[in-house]
Amino acid sequence: MQLEDTPEEILYRSQEKLNDELGNYWQVILFKRVNSNSNKISSINLRLVGFPGSQELPHPLPLKITTDTGKVLTAPDIFLDEAPAPTIAQYNFKDVLPQLSTQELLIGIPVGKQHFINLSIPKYVVQEWQEIALKS
Numbered sequence: 001m002q003l004e005d006t007p008e009e010i011l012y013r014s015q016e017k018l019n020d021e022l023g024n025y026w027q028v029i030l031f032k033r034v035n036s037n038s039n040k041i042s043s044i045n046l047r048l049v050g051f052p053g054s055q056e057l058p059h060p061l062p063l064k065i066t067t068d069t070g071k072v073l074t075a076p077d078i079f080l081d082e083a084p085a086p087t088i089a090q091y092n093f094k095d096v097l098p099q100l101s102t103q104e105l106l107i108g109i110p111v112g113k114q115h116f117i118n119l120s121i122p123k124y125v126v127q128e129w130q131e132i133a134l135k136s
Contacts (some may be wrong), residue, residue, distance in 0.1 A: 001096050008036055008037065008107040009033055009034065009035060009036055009042065009103045010033070010034045010036050011031055011032070011033055011034075012031065012032045012034070012127065012132045012135050013029060013030070013031040013032075013132075014029070014030045014031075014128045014132055015027065015028070015029045018027045018030075018055075018120070018121070018122075018125075020054075020109070020117045020118060020119045020121060021096065021117060021118045021119070021120075022117060024051065024053055024054045024055070025050075025051040025057075026048050026049065026050055026051065026054065026109075026118075026119060027047075027048070027049040027051070028046070028047075028048060028119070028121070028125070029039070029046070029047040029048075029049070029106060030037045030044070030045070030046050030047075030093065030097075030128075030129050030132060031044070031045055031047070031132075031134065032044045032078050032133070034130050034135070034136060038045040038123075039136050041094065041136075043091050043092070043094060043096070043099055044092075044094040044132075044133070045078060045091065045092060045093055045094075046063070046075065046090070046091045046093045047088070047089070047091075047092075048063075048088070048089045048091075048109060048119075049085075049087065049088050049100055050087030051077075053123045054087045055087070055109070055111045055117055056086040056087060057083065057086065057087060057088070057089045057109065057110065057111065058079035058110070058111070058112065059077050059079045059080065059081060059082065059083060059089070060079065060110075060114070061077055061078070061110035062076050062077055063075040063076060063077070063089070063107055063108065063110065064107065064108035064109065064110070065100075065105055065106075065107050065108075066105065066106040066107075066108070066113055066117060066122065067099075067100060067101060067103070067105060068078065068101065068103035068104055068105070069101075070113075071099075073096050073099060073100075074082070075091035075092055075093050075095075075096045076091060076092045077089060077110075077115070078090040078091060078092055079092055089109070089110075097129060097130075098133065099128060100129070100130070102123065102127045102130050103123055103126065103127075104120060104121060104122055104126065105120070105121040105124045105126055106118055106119070106120055106121070107119050107121060
């Protein structure tokens, strides 16, 4: 977990390199922005950055999150029209994170309306995300 701050905002961040079911690597970055004056959360986002050879990601399609109990959640795509690069996506995780336990997750990266690439998120990463959720 990393902490970056400016006079107006504190940024907490978790960054991991994980591979999907096809063997392609993704940078998985969860970050939370907090207004330093009010301690109010500005945003909690999950950014996925595909390494060379990764699937291009169409926008805007929601991320599918499956918990260890089989509960399926979705996170809306923040890039409504176009991302900074074809293999980058970012999702609003503010409502999702409080619903997650500290167990392994499976996220479905949308590559079409009904097609997903699965990426397993290990327990230690989810636990780090929960630590970030508690920071203020």
